[in-house]
Amino acid sequence: MKGLSLFLGCLVPNRYPGIELATKLCLAKLDIDCTDLPGASCCPAPGVFRSFDRTTWLTLASRNIVLSEQMERDMLTICNGCFSTLADANHSIKEDDSAKEKVNEHLEKIGKEVKGNIDVRHIIEFLYEEYGPEKIASYVERQLDIRVAVHYGCHLIKPTKDRGLGNFERPTFFDELVTALGATSVEYPDKMACCGAGGGVRSSMKDRSLKMTEAKLSRIKEAEVDCIVNSCPFCHMQLDEGQSDIKEQMEIEYEIPVLHYTQLLGLALGFPAEMLGIDTDIEKNKKFMNLLDAGMES
Amino acid sequence: MKDIKEVETGILDELKNTSIDASKCMQCGVCSASCPSGRHTTLNIRKLVRIAGKTTDILSSEELWMCTTCYNCQERCPRNINIVDILLDIRAISVHQGFIHPEHRAVCEMLLEYGHAVPINEKNRKKRVNLGLEELPETVHKYVDGLEEVKSLLASCGFGKLIEHTESGVTEDKT
Ligand code: SF4
Ligand code: SF4
Numbered sequence: 001m002k003g004l005s006l007f008l009g010c011l012v013p014n015r016y017p018g019i020e021l022a023t024k025l026c027l028a029k030l031d032i033d034c035t036d037l038p039g040a041s042c043c044p045a046p047g048v049f050r051s052f053d054r055t056t057w058l059t060l061a062s063r064n065i066v067l068s069e070q071m072e073r074d075m076l077t078i079c080n081g082c083f084s085t086l087a088d089a090n091h092s093i094k095e096d097d098s099a100k101e102k103v104n105e106h107l108e109k110i111g112k113e114v115k116g117n118i119d120v121r122h123i124i125e126f127l128y129e130e131y132g133p134e135k136i137a138s139y140v141e142r143q144l145d146i147r148v149a150v151h152y153g154c155h156l157i158k159p160t161k162d163r164g165l166g167n168f169e170r171p172t173f174f175d176e177l178v179t180a181l182g183a184t185s186v187e188y189p190d191k192m193a194c195c196g197a198g199g200g201v202r203s204s205m206k207d208r209s210l211k212m213t214e215a216k217l218s219r220i221k222e223a224e225v226d227c228i229v230n231s232c233p234f235c236h237m238q239l240d241e242g243q244s245d246i247k248e249q250m251e252i253e254y255e256i257p258v259l260h261y262t263q264l265l266g267l268a269l270g271f272p273a274e275m276l277g278i279d280t281d282i283e284k285n286k287k288f289m290n291l292l293d294a295g296m297e298s
Numbered sequence: 299m300k301d302i303k304e305v306e307t308g309i310l311d312e313l314k315n316t317s318i319d320a321s322k323c324m325q326c327g328v329c330s331a332s333c334p335s336g337r338h339t340t341l342n343i344r345k346l347v348r349i350a351g352k353t354t355d356i357l358s359s360e361e362l363w364m365c366t367t368c369y370n371c372q373e374r375c376p377r378n379i380n381i382v383d384i385l386l387d388i389r390a391i392s393v394h395q396g397f398i399h400p401e402h403r404a405v406c407e408m409l410l411e412y413g414h415a416v417p418i419n420e421k422n423r424k425k426r427v428n429l430g431l432e433e434l435p436e437t438v439h440k441y442v443d444g445l446e447e448v449k450s451l452l453a454s455c456g457f458g459k460l461i462e463h464t465e466s467g468v469t470e471d472k473t
Contacts (some may be wrong), residue, residue: 010416014434017426020435036436039444041413048405050396051389056455059421105453110447111305158369159382168373194334199367202334204399208364211338277429285422 002118003033003078005068005205007086009232010042012078018179018277021231022262023078023123025276029269030131030139034038034076038186040064043077043085046155047200050085058099059106061089062114076126076263079233081198083122084155090120112114118221122156122233124261125165128173133180141270143182145295146226146288148264149256150175150185151239152218153232155192168192177261178229189222190216196215199237210249213242217254227257227288236260257288267292309354309391316387317351322377329371329381339364343371343381350384357392363399392458406461413438413448 006027012019027034034279043061044050050057068075077083092099095118105111127136157168169192175185196202196212200233217239220228230236240258247253259278266276273280273289280286323344330336330344338463341364349356351439353427356362365385398406414437438445452458 008437010414013426013437014414014416014418014422015438017422017429017435021429038436039438039447040436041438041444041448042409042415044409045405045415048402049409051386052402053390053455053457053460056452056457059451060448060456063425063447092336105450109454110450112362112447146412154366154368158373160373168369169378194364195367196334196368199359199363199365200399200402201366204363204401205339208335208339209366211408212334212366215334215338232342239304244326275429277425283407 002072002074003035004121004126005037005071006034007037007040007068007077007082009076009082009103009233010045011237015279016233016236016260018076018279019236019260019262021150022260022271022276024266024268025271026262026265026269030136035071035073037064037067037071037075040067043079043082043129045081046082046085046141047193047198048203051200055106056086058089058092059103061085062093062103062107063094063110063112064119065090065120066112066114067120068230069115072118074121077125077220078123078231078260079234080122080153081153081234083120086164087120087122090116090118099212104213124156124174124177127177133176136265137180140181140268141297142262142268142292143266144292146291147186147221147224148178148183149188149225149228150178150191151195151217151228151230151235152192153230153235154198156231159282172262174231178264179251183262183264186225188225189219191219194220195235196242197234199236202234207244207249209238210237210242210245212251214246214252215254217243217246218252221254225256226291227259227264229259229261231261233260234246253296255284255287257284304321309357309395312391313354313356313388314351316391317384317446319379320347320350320384321378323347324377326376328374332370332374334368334370335366336363341365346385347381348377350388355387356395357395362392362402364462378396396452403461410449410452410458410461413445427434 178185196209201209243254263276327344335341339363434440
């Protein structure tokens with residue numbers, strides 16, 4: 001297996017740097033060979049850019065892939081959107097010679113060439129496939145005695161024909177990685193439903209996207225969980241900031257902490273909340289951390 | 299000089315090619331029943347599949363942009379129609395005809411200028427520093443040469459021109 005390069009994308013470094021740090025801390029603690037990927041850009045985001053112009057989308061994605069190819073490393077993503085773009089683009093490069101040729105005509109202008117000789121991974125499927133829940137569990141320093149609503153997000157697993165991670169109706173791999181940390185993954189209705197943000201809907205029709213988010217949050221709330229765990233900063237933003245927007249616009253209050261898996265894993269590996277970007281100045285996060293601490297003492 | 303009619307026929311041909319698969323549709327409605335957006339918006343994906351490839355009216359349809367690309371419809375379609383792929387292709391044709399939401403245009407402008415759809419801001423520079431990370435991430439934000447490469451590629455693909463396209467309506471042929 002090749003080493004990895006960490007593809008950051010936009011939202012993680014520019015809005016949720018805590019997830020960046022959490023990822024780096026977890027990878028180091030788990031002894032995973034992963035380096036920075038200097039000079040990468042937006043993946044570019046599948047919702048808007050792929051919708052706009054496939055050639056532009058594929059060309060910019062290929063430039064990011066080239067950077068990792070030059071390092072002879074597979075790419076690691078921590079965002080479902082980046083995964084969707086980069087895995088799909090990489091697939092096109094590998095399978096479709098004419099697409100590859102067309103892209104390389106553009107890349108030639110900056111002295112680059114995409115070869116199609118690396119893989120694109122998402123941290124959830126990577127940890128599951130290469131480490132597995134048992135090995136992850138062996139690293140846990142702090143058992144998390146909490147109830148978790150796992151949110152897979154759409155593009156981690158769909159389209160299933162391209163992802164190859166099995167059926168999308170009732171997957172378990174992400175849940176298994178959560179239970180490996182001592183937590184309970186709680187079943188809830190519409191668990192596989194979309195957060196509402198994708199496809200450029202959040203940016204151009206926020207009210208409508210929030211209705212989908214509210215529907216999802218109400219199901220989660222009924223399941224009485226201590227937090228939501230996701231694998232994508234875009235879902236993360238929608239489910240977290242979305243709670244404030246919903247409070248303002250619909251006067252419905254959800255006080256559910258939202259964590260990216262790397263943050264939850266970071267807690268289980270013994271890192272303090274502030275190193276993982278979990279802001280304990282926010283009341284719901286403070287309560288969540290108190291709950292964890294109480295679990296430790298008992 | 300092409301007249302508007304010829305241009306329209308060309309676009310319709312493009313739509314037809316993109317939507318060949320949609321002709322397998324038996325209008326069972328499994329797609330719309332699975333659609334999270336359809337529950338909260340006016341998006342009726344079954345109807346969009348029905349008219350795909352048949353009319354240029356679809357290009358100005360607001361519903362095109364209500365899809366979150368969650369892929370539920372495509373996964374469950376008993377006829378295995380690549381619904382989302384078709385929808386994305388129709389979106390692209392629509393954009394090439396100048397139908398662009400101002401918010402999406404803004405996102406594109408960010409990409410053109412910064413190489414990021416969501417660039418860094420003051421608040422998050424500080425957040426990074428407080429966490430002990432470098433102020434700028436290891437992306438084109440830090441590597442100017444990389445940003446130049448991205449800009450060259452965007453120019454090479456004609457992306458900037460696409461965004462400048464007329465505000466709305468089917469473009470008139472100006473040649
Ligand atoms: S599920 Fe497939 S066959 Fe049924 S209406 Fe939708 S597109 Fe047509
Ligand atoms: S991909 Fe779009 S149209 Fe299909 S179910 Fe999801 S939101 Fe609806």
